[in-house]
Amino acid sequence: MGDTDLDSTAWRVTPGAYLAGRSADQSMPDRPLSRYLTMPDGCRIAVDAWLPEGSTGPVPAILILTPYYRRFAVADSSQADAIPNAGKFVRFLVPRGYAVVVVDVRGTGASFGTRDSFRSPRERDDSREIANWVVAQPWCNGQIGATGISYPGAASDFLASTGHPAVKAIAPLFAMWDTWQDHYYPGGVFLNRLSRSYDDLMIAMDHDRRDLLKNIAYYANPDLQGPAPVDEDQGGVLLAQAIQEHLGSFHMPDFITEFRFREEPLPYDANFSSASFSPYAYRDHIREDVAVLATSGWMDGVGFSNAAITRYLTLSENPVHLLLGPWDHGARSNVSPWRDQPGSQFPLLGELLRFFDHYLMRRPTGYEKEARVHYFSIHAECWQEAGTWPPVDRIRRLHLAPAALEAESGATGRDTFQVDFTFGSGDHTRYERLAAVDTTTYYADWGGRATQLPSWTSAPMEADTELTGHGVADLWIQCSEPDTSIFAYLSEVEADGTVRYVTEGLLRALHRKESPAPERYRTTWPSRSFARADASPLVPGHAERLRIALLPTSWVFRAGSRIRFSIAGADADHCVQVPHGRPPILTVLYGGDHASALDLPMCAFPRSTLEGATS
Numbered sequence: 001m002g003d004t005d006l007d008s009t010a011w012r013v014t015p016g017a018y019l020a021g022r023s024a025d026q027s028m029p030d031r032p033l034s035r036y037l038t039m040p041d042g043c044r045i046a047v048d049a050w051l052p053e054g055s056t057g058p059v060p061a062i063l064i065l066t067p068y069y070r071r072f073a074v075a076d077s078s079q080a081d082a083i084p085n086a087g088k089f090v091r092f093l094v095p096r097g098y099a100v101v102v103v104d105v106r107g108t109g110a111s112f113g114t115r116d117s118f119r120s121p122r123e124r125d126d127s128r129e130i131a132n133w134v135v136a137q138p139w140c141n142g143q144i145g146a147t148g149i150s151y152p153g154a155a156s157d158f159l160a161s162t163g164h165p166a167v168k169a170i171a172p173l174f175a176m177w178d179t180w181q182d183h184y185y186p187g188g189v190f191l192n193r194l195s196r197s198y199d200d201l202m203i204a205m206d207h208d209r210r211d212l213l214k215n216i217a218y219y220a221n222p223d224l225q226g227p228a229p230v231d232e233d234q235g236g237v238l239l240a241q242a243i244q245e246h247l248g249s250f251h252m253p254d255f256i257t258e259f260r261f262r263e264e265p266l267p268y269d270a271n272f273s274s275a276s277f278s279p280y281a282y283r284d285h286i287r288e289d290v291a292v293l294a295t296s297g298w299m300d301g302v303g304f305s306n307a308a309i310t311r312y313l314t315l316s317e318n319p320v321h322l323l324l325g326p327w328d329h330g331a332r333s334n335v336s337p338w339r340d341q342p343g344s345q346f347p348l349l350g351e352l353l354r355f356f357d358h359y360l361m362r363r364p365t366g367y368e369k370e371a372r373v374h375y376f377s378i379h380a381e382c383w384q385e386a387g388t389w390p391p392v393d394r395i396r397r398l399h400l401a402p403a404a405l406e407a408e409s410g411a412t413g414r415d416t417f418q419v420d421f422t423f424g425s426g427d428h429t430r431y432e433r434l435a436a437v438d439t440t441t442y443y444a445d446w447g448g449r450a451t452q453l454p455s456w457t458s459a460p461m462e463a464d465t466e467l468t469g470h471g472v473a474d475l476w477i478q479c480s481e482p483d484t485s486i487f488a489y490l491s492e493v494e495a496d497g498t499v500r501y502v503t504e505g506l507l508r509a510l511h512r513k514e515s516p517a518p519e520r521y522r523t524t525w526p527s528r529s530f531a532r533a534d535a536s537p538l539v540p541g542h543a544e545r546l547r548i549a550l551l552p553t554s555w556v557f558r559a560g561s562r563i564r565f566s567i568a569g570a571d572a573d574h575c576v577q578v579p580h581g582r583p584p585i586l587t588v589l590y591g592g593d594h595a596s597a598l599d600l601p602m603c604a605f606p607r608s609t610l611e612g613a614t615s
Contacts (some may be wrong), residue, residue: 019350026052046110058141078223161282182303188508262530297327329433412591419569447499476594495560
């Protein structure tokens, strides 16, 4: 089975059906209009404007602001895709009547300047200037949208937060909301491998190191010959100057480790913290009339699905829509073990088109009749709709007992183990796509890996049961060291013994103190400031409560399957050791005043069986 919307009842008109009835009356130009725009500080920014041929008048414009080359130069007579990042949007939207403007953000591609940050505040300022230029062009009707996957997706948030009156709709796809907790420090645990792999990508692209770029799966075609110069730079002299400036850009492992605590300013710049390069910090500047399509997948990194959900919750006064599929980062793969092919079959571009048609072109789309939330339930292999998030408000509490998960808390007890710092979740996980690894198979070896971990398993499920939302591992822990990281894993053990990875959560114990969710990052799961002032070492041997939010999912446990909960103190394949070189001895307590448990948002499946039921 796949993630197709064919015959789905979750929409009045499915994205695929809308796309099938939507004409594409214009055509693609052979080349874009390409030029430099000069920013107020003198930095020159390279832009490509792809204009629909055959249009009878001005049209809406879609901006894509990217650090991954607005366009490549390609070898003569090559069939290589010159726009591998933005290309699917350009080739889809332009024939349907949109101008698409693709921008090399400063310090990247053919643009001048240096990158002083991962998504610099200077880029936010640039985006407003670029929008000013776009609406002044005779081919633009004064309506601007923005979209993109990952970095460009969050850049669309930045654009909307400038308050530019022409910006009416943004579709941040697979994009973080808070760079600190959604991206590099989920649960306060540093993703050290990701920072190194991203730096490798930055050097390869920003320095035009084609010898290195060929090692990145997405850019391995040898016919890709660096960033394309703009039209006025026929000899590439300006391009060479721009690339020379890029050599002074930041390096991710050095940069991101400056921010050990969330929102703590740099020691040399009191006005610059992790908030400076995160869209949530500018939430109050996004006008309430800006429509938002927040999209992510159940294995979209280790926090990007949280980002899409909190974007939906936080921008509640806006016309905001939430789409969550069985996808990895960018929906390059359908991650369900029960898929019939690795690639996604969902017409994501059809959903995007309907969104922009509704809010930019003001076409009669019927979009206003659709539910605001759509999500895919794995193992049921179906799409569902909801009026809000979370869609399931019934919590099933499963208590830890000796090797078991029980409906009621039992006698007091404990399980003790020493953390294995060599344990890792592998290289076919939710982490890899963020590092530009072309993963298509997910957690196929999870059954063998999970056997290495302390685990607690439920009795067989009596009926098909849906888990949708954020589960919470409510643990009482004793630790031999003043700090540790806890990795909490949820699995389905099928009736035949097959073990399926479902989701996970992670938390550095130093950050266990909870605090109310701020207005700029609303949650329905345990929230933390991750601030230095709230950080607290453990007292070795003292029982402490840690509530660990599992990453959201929608998964149907089949009748006869069991729920398995496992924990680890390390993921050597992706995360830093805590504490360095001191594998802790952990004790998990249960029963009595220290009743460790799982709180899972669960209900009968299908939903029609819920009538008359109690939690």
